[in-house]
Amino acid sequence: MSQTNKQGRQNSSRVRDHLANERTYLAWMRSAISLMGFGVVIVRLRYFQIPQLPRPGNGWKLGLFFTVVGLMTVLLSTLHYFSIRNAIDEDTYEPTSRWVVLFSIAVTLLGAGVIYFIFTAPFMSVTFYVDDTE
Numbered sequence: 001m002s003q004t005n006k007q008g009r010q011n012s013s014r015v016r017d018h019l020a021n022e023r024t025y026l027a028w029m030r031s032a033i034s035l036m037g038f039g040v041v042i043v044r045l046r047y048f049q050i051p052q053l054p055r056p057g058n059g060w061k062l063g064l065f066f067t068v069v070g071l072m073t074v075l076l077s078t079l080h081y082f083s084i085r086n087a088i089d090e091d092t093y094e095p096t097s098r099w100v101v102l103f104s105i106a107v108t109l110l111g112a113g114v115i116y117f118i119f120t121a122p123f124m125s126v127t128f129y130v131d132d133t134e
Helices: 003-010 012-048 059-090 098-120
Strands: none
Touching: 012 059, 012 098, 059 098
């Protein structure tokens, strides 16, 4: 029997700690997937509107930024998961707030970008021509 199996039986709270770490990791993954999906939606919204400008505008940049932040969230949360896993195993875990602050700043910037994009995009009024002569 290995040393880790004996330690797991001796300290049942360690199992709960690992499960909580995994739930947190999965929550970060859901957030990352949502950010990437929202980025795709922002880029694709242009195709549902009648283009008034011959160039793509800035919506694709905002969508790309959402996607990049989502991918960075995947990378950083995976690294964080394994570092917390090792800290739990070594019984040296100390909570930090830097990841929460970093993610909060990123989401705040993304939200500000959405607000800017919404209020600076040209308003499109669509008029339909109805031919009553027939």
